Amino acid sequence: MALVYTKIVDLHPSVTNSMIKVICIRRYAIKYGGEQSSIECVEHDREGTRIHLTIPRGQCGALGHIMQEDVVVQIRNFFVRNNNFVRNKTVDNPYRIVLFPKSQMSACVDPDFPLQKFLFKDFNDISAIEDANEEVLFDVIGVLVGKRYIKDQNNVKLIELVLEDARPTLYKVSVGIKFSKKTLSLNLETVKEDSVSDEDINVKAIDEIVTNENGEAWICGTIESVDCSYTWCYMACIRCTRKVAKLNNRFFCGACNKYDGKANQRYMLILNVVDSTNNVSLLVWDKESITLLGKKASEIELKGNEIGHLEIIPKEIESAHIGKTILFKVQLRADIKTLNDRPYIVLKVCNNADTVQKYASTNGQNSEGEFNVQSSQKSFEEECEGLSQITTIPVLSGNKKVI
Structure with a gap:
């Protein structure tokens, strides 16, 4: 005879003989003073109705190992309590389940049981x-x-x-x-x-961004090449994102004046971009590069001579950029007198196809013609402050410093 399970929507504090079949989608421990106080879980039944479940400290040892995320369980002998004591409710349900010493729980093998881990809001x-x-x-x-x-x-x-x-x-x-x-x-x-909406974007042509004032401007351009004047990435401090120097198996950050056992690999790309009026070099930092590439710098697949040579742009990066038309929000600087003084810093990117197409067509990007693309030949060390190849490193013992 098939077991009859109560739906979560039918649970009530006055009903004490319910048996439910649910799947755990969240599980976390609550600790006070270093000791585990309870295990808190979010469950849903076959209909997708969610409820919060608490395993008190006394039952954590007997039942906690059974209740794991993505595991289907059947439970009987439990309390149904009002869900009114939690400051931040994990579910919008008026009730919650609390287990006690007589509660029974067992894992089930049910590959057809639905799993709805997330309820995303737009x-x-x-x-x-x-x-x-x-x-x-x-x-x-x-x-x-x-x-x-x-x-x-x-x-x-x-x-x-x-x-x-x-x-x-x-x-x-x-x-x-x-x-x-x-x-x-x-x-x-x-x-x-x-x-990034029509009201926020006022696209300028590339030859219009040289100004005597500091500010910001959107441009729409096609990426012609990825420049390797510097390197495509760097090892960064885990606190401030400045470049670190590696000494043995440790990393030193001059800005923080601290050593760490690890560092983060971050993008620093120079893109040569053209529109129908001119060309310009853009400095694209880590978060904007991740938006364009869809992955972190540490996830780029290196092949052949790309391994160990940061001045060689990986083919994966080139293929993801070259020929793509993108909206770039760039930082305008009064001290940049010509387009090729140094790369402009990119503050934001938009690669949404519909938005880009609108401004690409109005900005002449679809017209025929060849543009004279040339990368910036002047130093942009001023824009890369803290990323110098030479870093002062204090020796771990003594007062001397090495360079």
Whole structure:
């Protein structure tokens, strides 16, 4: 005889003989004073209805190893309680499940059981919310294109993350965490920062960006080549993103004056870009390069003589850039008197096909003709401050310094 399972939507505190079949999609431990207090989980049934489940400390040993993410379980003998004590609710359900010593749980093999790990909210839907429920969490997905750290007087940090979706539209996501922790908290504040839209883009021709004032401007150009005047990437400090020097198996950051056991590989690409009026060299840093390439610098596949030679542009990077027409937001500098003084720094990119096509056609990118493409011949060390090949390294012992 087939077992009859109660649907999550039918659970109620007054019903004590329910048996459910669910799949775990979230599992995390709560600790106080270094000791585990409970295991918290998010479950959903075959209909996709979600509910929060708590395994108290006394049952963590007996049941915690069974309750794992992506595992289907059947549970009987449990309490149904009001879901009104949690500050940040993992699910929008009025009830939660609490296990106790007589609770029974067993793993099931059910390959046909549906798995719905995420319920994503569209960025446009988030921005349209007027009376947001700040107690209920939700899922978002996007490309991480920027972040900054904020520290307050209580030694607590806020990490402001900038996420970009496929349109693209940018959102600032503030995540509160403890200064000494890597993961915490459940507190998310999401606000619309800015978007790449028709109202925001006023595209200039390349020969119009030489100005006597500091500022910003959008240009629409086709990438003709990737310049190797410097290198296509560098090893960066895990704190400040400046270039580090490797000494034995450690990395030294001159800006932070600290050693670390690891460093991050980050992009630093020089793109030669043309439109119907002129050509210019653009310096594209890590987050904008990730937007264009869809992967981190450490994920680029190197072949043959590309291995160990950063001055050789990998074919994967060239094939992803050359011939592509992109919208670039560049930093204008009053001290740049001609287009080829030094590369312009790219602040933002837009490779959305529809948006690019609109401005490419209005900017003459589809017209025929050859452009005189030449990379910048002058030094741009001023723009690469902190990335010098020569770094002063303090010796671990003594007062001497080596170069």
